[in-house]
Amino acid sequence: MRAFVTVIVDSIRLLRARALFWVSLFISAFVALIYLSIGFDDRGMSLLFGAFHFDMPFMTKGSEGAELLYLGIFRNFIVAWWLTWIAVVIALVSCAPILPEFMTEGAAGVALSKPVSRPLLFAYKYIGALLFIGLQAILFAVIVFIAIRWRVGTWNPTVFWSVPVVLLVFSYLFSVLVLLGIRTRSVMASVMLTLILWLMCFIAQVGESVCHSAANHGIGITGGELSEEERASWKAAYPWARLPYVVLPKPGETTSLLDRWIVLGDGDNLGNSTFEAMNRNGRFDNLDEGVKDDLARHSPAWVIGSSLAFEAVILGLACLAFSRRDF
Amino acid sequence: MDGPAVEIEYLRKRYGGFEALAGVSLTVPRGTVFGLLGPNGAGKSTMVKSLLTIIRPTECRGRMLGKPIGDRATLGKVGYLPEHARFPEHLTGRQVIGFSAGLAGVGVEETRRRTQALLARVGMKEWADRKLSTYSKGMRQRIGIAQALVNEPEIVFLDEPTDGVDPEGRIEIRKMIESLREEGRTVFVNSHLLGEVEQVADEVAILSKGRVIESGKVAMLTRLAKRFEIRTVGPVPPALRQVLERGGMRVAGDCISLDAEDAAPVQPVIDQLRSSGVAIRELREAKDSLEDIFLRAVQGKEAA
Numbered sequence: 189m190r191a192f193v194t195v196i197v198d199s200i201r202l203l204r205a206r207a208l209f210w211v212s213l214f215i216s217a218f219v220a221l222i223y224l225s226i227g228f229d230d231r232g233m234s235l236l237f238g239a240f241h242f243d244m245p246f247m248t249k250g251s252e253g254a255e256l257l258y259l260g261i262f263r264n265f266i267v268a269w270w271l272t273w274i275a276v277v278i279a280l281v282s283c284a285p286i287l288p289e290f291m292t293e294g295a296a297g298v299a300l301s302k303p304v305s306r307p308l309l310f311a312y313k314y315i316g317a318l319l320f321i322g323l324q325a326i327l328f329a330v331i332v333f334i335a336i337r338w339r340v341g342t343w344n345p346t347v348f349w350s351v352p353v354v355l356l357v358f359s360y361l362f363s364v365l366v367l368l369g370i371r372t373r374s375v376m377a378s379v380m381l382t383l384i385l386w387l388m389c390f391i392a393q394v395g396e397s398v399c400h401s402a403a404n405h406g407i408g409i410t411g412g413e414l415s416e417e418e419r420a421s422w423k424a425a426y427p428w429a430r431l432p433y434v435v436l437p438k439p440g441e442t443t444s445l446l447d448r449w450i451v452l453g454d455g456d457n458l459g460n461s462t463f464e465a466m467n468r469n470g471r472f473d474n475l476d477e478g479v480k481d482d483l484a485r486h487s488p489a490w491v492i493g494s495s496l497a498f499e500a501v502i503l504g505l506a507c508l509a510f511s512r513r514d515f
Numbered sequence: 516m517d518g519p520a521v522e523i524e525y526l527r528k529r530y531g532g533f534e535a536l537a538g539v540s541l542t543v544p545r546g547t548v549f550g551l552l553g554p555n556g557a558g559k560s561t562m563v564k565s566l567l568t569i570i571r572p573t574e575c576r577g578r579m580l581g582k583p584i585g586d587r588a589t590l591g592k593v594g595y596l597p598e599h600a601r602f603p604e605h606l607t608g609r610q611v612i613g614f615s616a617g618l619a620g621v622g623v624e625e626t627r628r629r630t631q632a633l634l635a636r637v638g639m640k641e642w643a644d645r646k647l648s649t650y651s652k653g654m655r656q657r658i659g660i661a662q663a664l665v666n667e668p669e670i671v672f673l674d675e676p677t678d679g680v681d682p683e684g685r686i687e688i689r690k691m692i693e694s695l696r697e698e699g700r701t702v703f704v705n706s707h708l709l710g711e712v713e714q715v716a717d718e719v720a721i722l723s724k725g726r727v728i729e730s731g732k733v734a735m736l737t738r739l740a741k742r743f744e745i746r747t748v749g750p751v752p753p754a755l756r757q758v759l760e761r762g763g764m765r766v767a768g769d770c771i772s773l774d775a776e777d778a779a780p781v782q783p784v785i786d787q788l789r790s791s792g793v794a795i796r797e798l799r800e801a802k803d804s805l806e807d808i809f810l811r812a813v814q815g816k817e818a819a
Binding site for chain 1: 530547564567568569570571587588590591593595597598599600601602603604605606610613615616617618619620621622625660672817
């Protein structure tokens with residue numbers, strides 16, 4: 189336990205010493221402030237603490253629309269863009285040197301000559317790095333939790349789901365970064381290859397989804413109806429398109445779980461409310477049940493479980509490489 | 516506890532086709548200062564790192580502090596200062612020592628107490644709370660030594676401890692090593708500075724190309740290499756020089772040297788010089804330094 193606390197404290201010191209951590213935290217605070225500046229009153233909504241006002245009768249203070257918009261901004265901009273893309277990239281770049289630096293000559297010797305096993309030391313270092321994104325996600329969730337209460341008038345503890353979700357997404361990618369860092373000892377190479385893998389995950393998910401829609405619902409890439417012959421060839425191709433999707437982690441789908449887990453005041457989840465809101469406004473009239481089912485056809489256990497299985501394998505390989513390496 | 520601090524029966528390390536340690540055997544008695552000498556690339560650091568599990572030996576049989584080499588719990592009783600130690604620049608000296616203590620399982624309060632004492636001991640009290648990025652090489656080395664001692668180890672491995680340290684600092688480090696011996700600790704010093712090792716070590720081993728080619732007590736090794744030197748006024752005449760060299764003596768200019776435990780074998784040489792009309796300027800008893808022994812051992816090994 190003492191060794192664990194020591195490594196964690198060391199990780200916090202390391203984070204504090206990195207300029208990117210403070211830059212990232214500053215931007216986080218800025219984004220949170222912008223979010224906090226969105227307000228609602230009896231006539232509609234305002235931006236930048238009332239500097240700009242828009243009359244919107246369906247988005248007045250305490251209305252479902254206001255809550256939906258406020259949480260929607262949190263989900264679709266802050267979580268989907270900032271926390272799962274920009275902040276994760278910054279965190280990956282910041283955390284990338286942790287193991288390669290640790291493994292340089294003269295740096296690892298002291299830690300490895302202590303009565304802490306290498307797998308444990310590896311695990312402590314890994315957990316320490318997760319703090320980077322964890323602290324930011326917690327800070328954000330707390331601000332959003334308070335903001336919702338202030339702006340919408342309800343306490344919504346489900347926003348704290350964003351913390352484990354963001355941590356999961358980061359951990360999938362960081363496991364790859366760690367393995368590459370140990371193998372190559374190159375910060376640049378490991379970051380670049382991890383970003384490529386991230387892109388591959390995205391392509392695999394989109395490919396599987398398109399293939400599934402075409403094979404099961406007869407919807408082509410352009411949205412048109414497919415012939416039976418075309419549908420049959422998509423069905424034949426589907427197992428191949430599914431394979432990379434199954435094997436690779438699912439950062440995009442993991443983030444999408446927030447649509448199911450963030451619950452509004454009426455008990456409905458964010459995803460359903462969004463669909464209903466879209467349909468109420470006449471947008472996406474052709475959004476049929478098939479597509480809706482398609483988007484939610486994988487259970488959270490499947491999405492997280494298969495991603496964690498990938499992460500476990502990668503971490504196992506990284507731990508093995510770390511344990512067997514001479515320093 | 517009885518028995519040697521380190522007892523290596525057989526230690527071998529291969530990197531692909533390169534043999535860094537070719538089956539080394541070594542014994543380090545408890546409570547002594549042991550010097551491991553050798554030219555660059557001899558395998559000194561590899562040996563220490565093998566004992567500390569920093570590298571994985573190809574084959575290793577032996578015991579450290581009574582336990583098989585590699586036993587993790589035993590490492591809690593061991594201190595280590597790596598060669599070219601690179602501690603994170605963003606940490607202060609106090610934090611570096613604290614990190615080492617934490618990994619060794621020393622309690623928080625005890626760490627605080629020991630850190631304070633060690634900072635005073637290595638002369639870094641004033642600099643304790645400044646970042647390492649502001650330290651000189653010598654100051655980093657002092658902090659490195661302090662972190663190696665924070666778990667009050669039974670054995671301390673110091674790999675090139677005076678590397679980058681000024682002459683005054685070297686004397687202090689030497690005194691510190693002596694004080695560690697007085698406290699009953701075993702100190703294992705890797706160094707290429709033979710003069711320093713000679714002043715402080717009780718025993719040495721000379722490593723060359725992955726093999727121990729000489730080992731023993733410093734006093735014994737230097738006594739074995741006892742000799743006499745005779746200096747003449749002007750160079751030794753060539754005819755006499757040939758005669759002396761045939762008799763196993765070494766002649767260089769005006770200096771004749773012969774290996775001998777006492778003065779008896781010197782007398783006939785004096786007689787020869789006098790009968791040849793060569794005046795004697797100086798006669799003295801000389802001992803080989805560790806450096807002489809080291810060079811002879813390494814060169815002899817290379818010639819073999």
